[in-house]
Amino acid sequence: MSGSSSRPGGSARARWPETGDDDQPPGVAGFVFSPFAPVVVAVAERCLRRRYPTAEVPVGVRTGIVLVSASGDRVSAEHVRATVEAGARVGPLFFFQSVPNSVAGHVAARWGLRGPVVCLSPTGDPYADGVAEANLLRDDGDADEVLLILIEQAPDGPTEAVAVLLGGEGRQ
Template sequence: RCLARRYGDGPLPPGNRTAVVLVSAGGDTSGAAHVRATVDAGGRIGPLFFFQSVPNSVAGHVAARWGLDGPVVCLSPTGDPRAEGEAEADLLLYDGDAAQALLILIELAPDGTPGEATAVLLGEGTRQ
């Protein structure tokens, strides 16, 4: 929604240098549980599984759908997730790696109930 408020239906024009900063303190807990159970049972985890974790899949889908061509960074902070995500976005902007950053804060619910996600567009005078 924050991209749509700023850019309509998208995608963004090439060269937009929009980064995606994905922040999740818990990460993909259901994926971790699957890996743990498979390894405990003596099974083998295929390498593609690690690229298909839920948070990474969301970041990739959003970047592809909107044509975001900046870096993608995934964080699992030990402190305040929003503060650490904003600090990472600020670093990308300051270093010139991105013109703006889509900060996505996501936590998956471990019990199958819906999780929570928040997104904010930072940079180029925006806080959408």
């Protein structure tokens, strides 16, 4: 994640964690057990607020979301695997949150974003793959700007994320 955080571009950027952040971001209703969704929401809202301090994206702006993660919600996946292996019942919220589109859609609904939501598992450089997808959405006319979110859950460390708002003044 550290390599992607130093990349140029974007009308706004944010990271999780940043100086002063607690170990865990605030919880998100409907998402349990894992920091994946709370980190996505925290970094997305931080980035969007830096571009739109009033917490409102102008009505005529179509903002898409591209969420990029090679591993997805690793913590939830490991919990489900262990629960099934133990012969226990998996809670219904895990089916909902196991798809990264659910948290990206949550961000879109909360902010009233009117662009497409795309989730990618990168095959190469995560930032380059995400920017390429964002450029396709913008070139096809589906979005004026794209909130690119890169997130990974390390098996032995904290969840890290970077968000960049691409679009507006020029091509990034």
